[in-house]
Amino acid sequence: MRTIRHYFVGMLLSVLGSAVLANPVSLPHDEFMPEDVYGVRRDKPEQMLFQVEHYRLTVGTEQRPGATQVGAGHGVWLLLEGRSLISGSPVRRAEISFVDAGTRTRPTRLDSRSQTLHLSYPLSYMDTLLRVLDQAGPSYVQARFHGNGTVWADVHGGPVSR
Template sequence: MRAALLSGLGLSLLLAGLPALAASVTLPHDDAMPVDLYNQRQDKPEQVLFEIQEYRVVVASEQRPGAAAGSTQANGFLLLQGRTLLPGSPVQRAEVRFVASGAALPPARLDARRQTLMLVYPESLLPVLLQQLNSPGAEYVQARFYGNGLVWGDIHSAPQTPQP
């Protein structure tokens, strides 16, 4: 009886520990992720990861046919392109659009037709991103799409050592 109780207790402890084991999924560039305070990153996400090799800044305006006079829209965006760091991943491009600060930001998404990651950031971050892209060292684009709906998208640099 005691052996059965201990065996049952051991099995219960093992099963209780399985979610913790599942939460320890590690992926390339985990070091660019903040701490998962709400324990939302439990499964292995679909990941996009590439090293930026070139970028373009585009500033454009558009007037749609039949639209009211004065309804021209203008915006700016970055086109990032590079080489994937994940075997089998076709995504090697990102389009980064900028919206007015305080506007709602849609989550990162994949445009499967163009094999392009779409990111949206506040326009106040454009100078920061340009400075980052022009600084020495490698730059990366990453996105993670978790099964529970959590979406993460970033542009990050390789670890840097400050110059004295």
């Protein structure tokens, strides 16, 4: 009798557990997310979300004394700042670095000391990002860190009435 009870309790828990896994977690700004075609975003992630209030673009180059052309450094960075839309989340800054074609982008990460989200995009995305930031409606930065290591990060525009 005890074995049958354990069997039914196990069955009940597995049915309830699969129902939870089958239903995607609902979070703010889900409507801006693409479809999860690989099924890797099923758990409730740690989400950062802020509305961009201002940004600045920096284009820089550095030549170190005595270094050859190979020793020169250069880059393009976009710093976005705004107000957090997630209660309890202090993240309200993002630094986007752009990399040349053929160079691998770095994974999105959060610098917990400065509460800055770091994103990396191909340089070819810069014009599109600037158009999103300059549109008439609001712009947002979002990052979702899932328990399985999957990270989603984006810059998106809000609804714009025409």
